[in-house]
Structures are given as C-alpha cells and as structure tokens.
Amino acid sequence: MKIVVAYKWAPNPQDLEVRPDGTVDAGRAKPAVSEYDPVAFELARRLADATGGEVVGLTVGPAAIDTPLARKAALSRGLDRLVVVADDALVGADSTRLAVVLAAAVRGIGDVDVVLTGDSSIDVAEGQVPLTLAGHLGWLGLARVAAVEAADGGLVVERDLPAGVSVLHVAGPVVLAATADAVVPRVAGMKDILAAAKKPVEALALAALDVPAPGTALTTLATARPSQGERRRVVLEGPTAVADLVAALDLAGAR
Amino acid sequence: MTSPEPDFDVIVVGGGPAGAVAAHQLATAGLSVVLIERGETPGSKNLSGGVLYGRVLDQVFPGFAQEAPVERRITRHVTTFLTPDSAVSLDYRGGPLADPVNAVTVLRAKLDPWLVERAEEAGAFVMPGVRVDELLREPGPHGRPQVVGVRAGDDELRARVVVAADGVNSFLARSIGLRPQPPEHHLAVGVKAVVRLPREAVEDRFGVSGDDGAAHAIVGDCTHGIGGGGFLYTNTDSLSVGVVLRLDDLLRSGRTAIEVFEDYLDHPGLAPYLRGGEIAEYGSHLVAEGGLAMVGDVHTDGLVVVGEAAGLTINSGLTVRGMDLAVGSALAAATGVAEAIAAGDVSRDGLAAYRRHLDESFVMADMRTYAKAPAFLERTGMYGAYGELAADLFRDVFSLDTTPRRHLAKVALGAFKRSPVTVRQLVSDGWAGVRAL
Numbered sequence: 001m002k003i004v005v006a007y008k009w010a011p012n013p014q015d016l017e018v019r020p021d022g023t024v025d026a027g028r029a030k031p032a033v034s035e036y037d038p039v040a041f042e043l044a045r046r047l048a049d050a051t052g053g054e055v056v057g058l059t060v061g062p063a064a065i066d067t068p069l070a071r072k073a074a075l076s077r078g079l080d081r082l083v084v085v086a087d088d089a090l091v092g093a094d095s096t097r098l099a100v101v102l103a104a105a106v107r108g109i110g111d112v113d114v115v116l117t118g119d120s121s122i123d124v125a126e127g128q129v130p131l132t133l134a135g136h137l138g139w140l141g142l143a144r145v146a147a148v149e150a151a152d153g154g155l156v157v158e159r160d161l162p163a164g165v166s167v168l169h170v171a172g173p174v175v176l177a178a179t180a181d182a183v184v185p186r187v188a189g190m191k192d193i194l195a196a197a198k199k200p201v202e203a204l205a206l207a208a209l210d211v212p213a214p215g216t217a218l219t220t221l222a223t224a225r226p227s228q229g230e231r232r233r234v235v236l237e238g239p240t241a242v243a244d245l246v247a248a249l250d251l252a253g254a255r
Numbered sequence: 256m257t258s259p260e261p262d263f264d265v266i267v268v269g270g271g272p273a274g275a276v277a278a279h280q281l282a283t284a285g286l287s288v289v290l291i292e293r294g295e296t297p298g299s300k301n302l303s304g305g306v307l308y309g310r311v312l313d314q315v316f317p318g319f320a321q322e323a324p325v326e327r328r329i330t331r332h333v334t335t336f337l338t339p340d341s342a343v344s345l346d347y348r349g350g351p352l353a354d355p356v357n358a359v360t361v362l363r364a365k366l367d368p369w370l371v372e373r374a375e376e377a378g379a380f381v382m383p384g385v386r387v388d389e390l391l392r393e394p395g396p397h398g399r400p401q402v403v404g405v406r407a408g409d410d411e412l413r414a415r416v417v418v419a420a421d422g423v424n425s426f427l428a429r430s431i432g433l434r435p436q437p438p439e440h441h442l443a444v445g446v447k448a449v450v451r452l453p454r455e456a457v458e459d460r461f462g463v464s465g466d467d468g469a470a471h472a473i474v475g476d477c478t479h480g481i482g483g484g485g486f487l488y489t490n491t492d493s494l495s496v497g498v499v500l501r502l503d504d505l506l507r508s509g510r511t512a513i514e515v516f517e518d519y520l521d522h523p524g525l526a527p528y529l530r531g532g533e534i535a536e537y538g539s540h541l542v543a544e545g546g547l548a549m550v551g552d553v554h555t556d557g558l559v560v561v562g563e564a565a566g567l568t569i570n571s572g573l574t575v576r577g578m579d580l581a582v583g584s585a586l587a588a589a590t591g592v593a594e595a596i597a598a599g600d601v602s603r604d605g606l607a608a609y610r611r612h613l614d615e616s617f618v619m620a621d622m623r624t625y626a627k628a629p630a631f632l633e634r635t636g637m638y639g640a641y642g643e644l645a646a647d648l649f650r651d652v653f654s655l656d657t658t659p660r661r662h663l664a665k666v667a668l669g670a671f672k673r674s675p676v677t678v679r680q681l682v683s684d685g686w687a688g689v690r691a692l
Contacts, residue, residue, distance in 0.1 A: 032296075190407050
C-alpha cells in the first residue's frame, strides 16, 4: 500500500503574536510541521507498518519550505521518503491552488492508494484542502476521520461525526482528513532524526507538474477578529451554583 | 574494549553561541559533530537578547556584523545612577567604538539560528527539538567513569567527547558532580522585556542614527537596594530592558522580581524612553554572577563545559558580558578537543588541553581582571547611597536658587556630608573599585 501524507510547513502558533486590535502577526513565527498534521503522519505510519506499505511525505508551498531543518522535521516523523514542491509562485496561494498542486504531485508520485492529511492547517484553518484535493484527483474524500485500518482489500474508516461515530468500508483510492485527536503522534527521537538525514528527498519542479492556471482571481479585502459575543455578566454562587449553571446553559441553548 | 563505535566524534549539547561556535569549529576541523538543541529551532528557548562584544566572533566569522542578524552597533554607553526621583548619567559616545565593531545588540531568536546555520554549513549535524536527559558514563581507561555519550528518551548517542553548552546552572555538568550547584549569592535572576518602538522613536530618544545604538547600564534605586542593576539597550525597532537581581538579596527583601521590574519601568529616569512602547516579549532567566569564583572544573573524562555552563560571565557593573566569553571558550574547547581526539586521549588529562587554551585566552585573562568585581558590587553603597550622593551633588550644581554659587569642591563636600556614606567607606570602595574594575 502506498500512502501519501500531505502536510503543511506553517508558522508555529507558539510564536504568533496577537496585536491589541486582535489581528495576528506571524512575522516573527518560526515554521514547523503544522500543528494538526503529526496525527496524519502517525496514522499513515501505523497503516503502512500493518500492511507492509510505504509512507511518502508531500508538501507544497513557497521556496522557503525546503530547508534542511524542514526536511528533517518531516522525515523524522515516520516517513520513508519525501516529495517537495517549493516554488515562490506559490507565495500566498489560496487553498484551492494548493490542492491543485498537491493533486498534480500525487499523480506524479503514482500508484497512491491513500492520501492522509490533518484536519486543517494551523495558520489558515479553512479545512478546505483535503476535500478539494480529493475532488481534483476524482477520488472519494472523507473528513473527520478518527481511525483507519486495512481490511478486506480496502480500508475500514471510523468517522467522528456530530450525529455519532460511523464505521465505513472503503475500496479504492481515498483522501482521509484526520481529526486533531485521532491518535497521539510519536515524538521524534535522536535516532529518528539521524535516520531522517539519510532518507531520500525528491524536489519536484512546479513547472514540470500538470497544473492548470488558476481561473479565478482571489483578493482578501479585509480581516478582523471573530466577534467575541456579548458577556452576560451573570455570577452564580452558593451550593446550587452547578445546577444553576446547567439550567442557565440550557436556557441559553448552549448545551 | 567492547564498547560500540561512537556515532560521532563530538556531541555538542546546546545551540546557543557557545555550542554553535564549538560545533562550527570542530566540524571545520574535519570532525563529525552533532549539535543537539532542545528548542524546535535554535534560539527559540532564548529570551530577548543583549549586547554582544563582537571582536571574538569577528575572528570566527570575519565581517559577521554585516552578515549576521545584528540589531545596532553600540557607539554610546551611558551609566546612570538612579535615586527614587532623579537620575545622574555618565555618557560616553565615540566613533572608535564603531570601527572595528566593538559591541552590537542582538536578539538571540535571530542570532542563534544564524550561528547554527553556519555550524550546519561547516558539516555539523543539527538536531533540534531534542532534550538530553542524561550523560552516558562507562568505566574509562584510567579506572574513572568516562562520559561516552548522551541519552534522550529511549535513544542513546555515543561520542568520543561531549561538549556541555547547556547554559547557566548546567544540568549536565551538575548531573555528574563536576560542578556544584552555585550558591544563591552567585546567582541572579534577570527579568527582561523586549519593548517594541518605531525605529525613529528609538533613534530620537537615544540620540543615535543609522545602525548605531546605545547601551545604558543603570544602578542605584532601580533595584530598591537589592544587589544588581538594570540595563536598557537599543535594537533596530525595539528596546531590551531589564533588571538583574541577586537571588539571596531578592529573597531577603521579600519583594518579587516582577514588582521590582515594574517599578523600574515606571521610574521617571526610564519611563520617557519606553513611553508608548509595546511589550513584545517578557520573561526571566537565571544569570551567573559569581565571576572567577564560579569557574571551577570545566573538563573531565570525555566531557568539556563551555560558555555560561562553565560560569563564564562578567558583571563589572558597567558592562555585562556572557556571549563573547561563550564564544571565546568555544574556540578554546574546539581546539583542545580536536587536539585530544588527534592524540587519542580524551580522558581528563587529554582534555586538559581545553583548560590550557582557555587559560591562555582573553576569557580567563578578563575573568582574572574582574575577579574582584562581584565582591565590589556587593558593597551595598554601590546600590543605594552613592546614587543619592551623586544626585544630591548635581541638584546643588544645577538648582539655581538665589543663593551665591559655591565652588564645585564645596558643593561636593556638602553633598557628601549629608550622605550616609563615610570618608572611610568612600576611600575603601574607591580603592576596591580601582582594583576590581
């Protein structure tokens, strides 16, 4: 089984700075594997170990995503090899364009059975890339994946949906977006990092990929912090405080 | 010997200036080197920055001040005595400080990654995001335990020599009893903030332009009489501001470091510089203050200790130095370790080459020169009464009421008589200062 982990090299949220007006400054943030993606690495490694498969890392973005540090950070998380599309033509690329480039790279890698991703990126957090990627590949796409196992010539996928847990059997290629808490990812150890430096990395040229030119122009006009909601300023005290709180939450439709 | 082959010639633990420069030099000498840093990226565990006396780094990376991410070249040094409501300053500015580069301000979050990249370029294997849990030791050829590597989590890495560049209070050196836990009067707590200001505001307020900058050392009321001092440095578009408080004095005072720091920021002698600034980073850090007394053993079988981990800091009251000594010790260690490995003797005796190079370097020369500085600065007059005395003197000089002006010597004598400082104390401290600084 050939498994691709599509991940993002994104600003580390620990370094983000929230300005007094609520906007976020990522100017001083150092990049890292996007916070929700290590879950996908771990699911992929376990699936590959169970099936004797291969895990290929894939990331696309501006030239700055391809550094020795970035390569090691990804390869030490259980990948067998890495494919990178790093080109400054992708500076500020929207999620659809990133998904189109990812789809072209997945086709370039060839014979891929499963693409695993995190739920969304830590910096943009639209959650659009995985399913847009599935669409461009013409594959089935499933979000909110909590578990995946190989079974009966395909995969058994567990999804964590608002209505409950559903368990599905999938036969054929699929893009799976994992929930942030699907599994606890392992922390890379010294041997993993040493081994990472010896694993193969392939840099694919953007120009060499079959990527259609973007047909729609997108411009961000404004950004503002989300509405904070009105504070109710209700203080509950005394022995019935817990019951009162539950009742108040019920009344507000918050439970 | 049945021990497995080492994975590397040298393991360097800690990606600050000492570790990065040691790794760079060792890799340049053709040795296989791994540099282990606990932060996900070098510099990420490091608070703000400070003044780097850069001539030694310029020897390693000629012209580094043009290449490396430095903030400003310090061409103006100001020393200020504060009392609760006044400030007296000595201001030295001079072109000679700019060329060759003497001191620059740096933000470690930018400088450390640059230094580590140089080490990586030279061939060192950089391993970020790994916290070393312990040193591996085995019986050595001389019957003593020999450091043979490190353990982090489930993994062990082996090397001929481990370089501990793990900062003040070196966990590694203490873990094998090489260096004792420093006594409280040898430790200080630094509280620092980086305050962002527009570039023009920095230049206007500090009277500098272009890439030039100013460093202020502040003594007196800034610490409420607690042993220590304050600093204020200009970065490109921010200020590094903080206090350094002697730990035992701080505990005795019953105040918290934050309290002292906040009063310091509000002091009328300081507040105008900071007005309208936005705190971008904030935190605290232990600082070794012990001077020469804190440099004990810096090498043992299979291990050398460099930088702040080796107690190499100097606080003369006018300058606070750490990074240049770290770089100097890294150069001595790299030379000594390379010699020991070439000679096939990485025992305590072989690694004594490091100590010899360190003793011959400017690092230990300066440590000896300033050996008496910590004790001198402990004389409490330095933190309180002298500030009052200086302020009193200048008030008499500048406050032109209608009384006839007196000769400066008489003004000084008047101020001195009102001060609790005695002649005996002044002479004694003056002599101690001349000898210590």
